[in-house]
Amino acid sequence: MIPPGVPVVSAAAMVAAEQAVFAAGASQIELMERAGTAVAREALRFANQRPVLVLAGPGNNGGDGYVAARLLEEAGLDVTVATMGDAKAGAAAHMRSRWEGRTVALEDAAPRAFLVDGLLGIGKARPFTPDLGDRLRTLVEGAQFVLSIDIPSGFDTDSGDDLGSPVTADRTVALGALKPVHCIGDGLAGCGAVMLADIGIPVESAWHSLARPALARPSARANKYSRGLVVVIEGEMPGAARLSACAAASGAGYVILAGDTASDGQPHAIVRRRVTTPETMTELLDDSRIGAVVVGPGLGRGQNARRMLDLALSSSHALILDGDALSLLGTDAGARLSDRRAPKVLTPHSGEFDRMFGPGGGSKIERTIAGAKESGAHIIHKGGDTVIAAPSGEVILGANGSPWLSTAGTGDVLAGTLATQLAGGALSHLEACEAAVWLHGRAAQLCGPAFHADDLIANLPRAIAECL
Numbered sequence: 001m002i003p004p005g006v007p008v009v010s011a012a013a014m015v016a017a018e019q020a021v022f023a024a025g026a027s028q029i030e031l032m033e034r035a036g037t038a039v040a041r042e043a044l045r046f047a048n049q050r051p052v053l054v055l056a057g058p059g060n061n062g063g064d065g066y067v068a069a070r071l072l073e074e075a076g077l078d079v080t081v082a083t084m085g086d087a088k089a090g091a092a093a094h095m096r097s098r099w100e101g102r103t104v105a106l107e108d109a110a111p112r113a114f115l116v117d118g119l120l121g122i123g124k125a126r127p128f129t130p131d132l133g134d135r136l137r138t139l140v141e142g143a144q145f146v147l148s149i150d151i152p153s154g155f156d157t158d159s160g161d162d163l164g165s166p167v168t169a170d171r172t173v174a175l176g177a178l179k180p181v182h183c184i185g186d187g188l189a190g191c192g193a194v195m196l197a198d199i200g201i202p203v204e205s206a207w208h209s210l211a212r213p214a215l216a217r218p219s220a221r222a223n224k225y226s227r228g229l230v231v232v233i234e235g236e237m238p239g240a241a242r243l244s245a246c247a248a249a250s251g252a253g254y255v256i257l258a259g260d261t262a263s264d265g266q267p268h269a270i271v272r273r274r275v276t277t278p279e280t281m282t283e284l285l286d287d288s289r290i291g292a293v294v295v296g297p298g299l300g301r302g303q304n305a306r307r308m309l310d311l312a313l314s315s316s317h318a319l320i321l322d323g324d325a326l327s328l329l330g331t332d333a334g335a336r337l338s339d340r341r342a343p344k345v346l347t348p349h350s351g352e353f354d355r356m357f358g359p360g361g362g363s364k365i366e367r368t369i370a371g372a373k374e375s376g377a378h379i380i381h382k383g384g385d386t387v388i389a390a391p392s393g394e395v396i397l398g399a400n401g402s403p404w405l406s407t408a409g410t411g412d413v414l415a416g417t418l419a420t421q422l423a424g425g426a427l428s429h430l431e432a433c434e435a436a437v438w439l440h441g442r443a444a445q446l447c448g449p450a451f452h453a454d455d456l457i458a459n460l461p462r463a464i465a466e467c468l
């Protein structure tokens with residue numbers, strides 16, 4: 001759980017934003033006092049008079065920890081500080097000198113019920129030595145509540161990778177701005193619930209956390225075409241395309257399901273078109289009213305699937321490429337798509353993404369941006385830590401869904417949901433991607449536990465209602 005619609009910055013960008021504030025005359029000590037105050041305020045909400053152990057590392061994260069320890073003791077709590085290394089010079093050393101309470105070395109610390117983790121922040125973290133790691137594990141396991149300062153110690157800020165840290169926070173106070181670790185990778189589980197503390201550092205970023213979209217009601221003059229005509233191409237596994245079509249029918253004015261098996265079935269509102277040959281496909285796509293075409297869910301990977309994909313790619317319609325379409329494109333995706341001028345959105349899970357753009361090359365955010373630039377497509381790189389990237393480098397981070405989404409067919413539902421938002425024409429491509437991911441995640445929350453993809457579709461109208 002992360003705050004919606006706020007900037008997300010890399011460690012380097014956060015340091016640069018801090019430097020700009022210092023250059024404008026702010027004092028490092030004052031900033032650290034504000035950071036520690038925000039942490040103490042959050043700790044007081046949850047500590048409930050329990051004994052507190054503050055872990056204070058050698059850098060500024062530890063400095064924030066010393067401030068929080070002082071303020072918590074002043075508030076009447078029983079506080080011990082466990083130190084790791086000597087505080088470096090500057091504000092952190094100053095804050096350490098102002099702490100006069102009980103202090104022990106981390107190696108000698110005993111568990112206490114409320115743990116404040118100020119060991120390591122966004123400075124370059126190294127893995128803990130085995131001895132420190134073991135001690136830390138004992139302290140974390142012995143605590144009833146763990147509150148991390150800025151980020152969980154021992155995680156990489158930019159990739160979200162856990163560097164072997166035993167810290168799993170219940171709650172993390174992000175200082176000044178969200179960082180990638182709050183949104184992607186192991187950080188998603190390691191941070192617990194994230195709250196953002198404004199400590200007076202202005203940040204701007206092309207990266208933001210996912211927010212609820214503002215959707216418009218149909219106008220009084222709306223008709224089925226003005227609300228968006230969506231075409232979904234059926235293939236070897238027709239259930240997948242039907243899921244996409246049914247999802248699209250929540251909101252689109254007109255949905256056509258085109259394929260071989262297409263004659264009847266529920267819901268009757270979806271128009272079936274028999275499309276089995278290149279000629280019938282060409283005829284179908286020769287309709288300027290089409291707002292978006294979904295190709296890939298259950299398409300298959302044989303000759304016919306390849307032909308249908310080629311025809312869709314050579315059309316001038318906005319395309320949503322999912323599932324088998326992504327596998328068929330494979331390593332040619334970048335080259336083939338960058339030549340296509342009409343809009344395209346790719347919705348890969350991590351296996352499909354790796355097949356197209358390779359498995360290496362930085363964090364999930366950096367890799368998704370690189371894929372978007374290479375292909376000229378918007379990309380929704382799915383998973384619990386969904387990353388949406390535009391070719392411009394703009395990024396939306398974080399899914400609001402639930403791990404119960406990890407069931408077959410939910411991706412097909414996302415593709416159909418996205419088609420509706422694109423075909424409606426009211427949103428930019430990035431906004432349409434964000435709206436689709438939000439609606440899909442919200443529908444999952446409304447489903448609760450143990451649902452299947454059809455249940456998700458049934459909850460889309462309720463999710464949409466929250467955005468009007």
Ligand SMILES: NC(=O)C1=CN([C@@H]2O[C@H](COP(=O)(O)OP(=O)(O)OC[C@H]3O[C@@H](n4cnc5c(N)ncnc54)[C@H](O)[C@@H]3O)[C@@H](O)[C@H]2O)[C@@H](O)CC1
Binds near residue numbers: 032
């Ligand atoms: N610059 C500022 O004034 C502000 C910074 N803030 C805090 O400062 C933090 C960043 O501070 P720093 O840049 O000092 O970075 P850290 O506090 O992350 O500390 C990095 C230091 O820890 C050492 N270290 C890394 N891994 C280690 C390991 N496994 N064992 C032992 N030592 C290890 C490094 O060598 C380095 O000296 C932020 O996360 C935030 O908590 C806040 O106080 C807001 C204001």
Ligand SMILES: Nc1ncnc2c1ncn2[C@@H]1O[C@H](COP(=O)(O)OP(=O)(O)O)[C@@H](O)[C@H]1O
Binds near residue numbers: 386399411
């Ligand atoms: N652990 C998880 N937490 C949250 N969302 C998840 C998780 N696992 C998968 N999802 C979401 O579920 C959907 C699964 O899509 P996909 O893998 O394409 O499935 P399928 O092809 O069977 O429809 C995606 O929207 C993805 O982001």
Ligand SMILES: [K+]
Binds near residue numbers: 121153
């Ligand atoms: K920390």
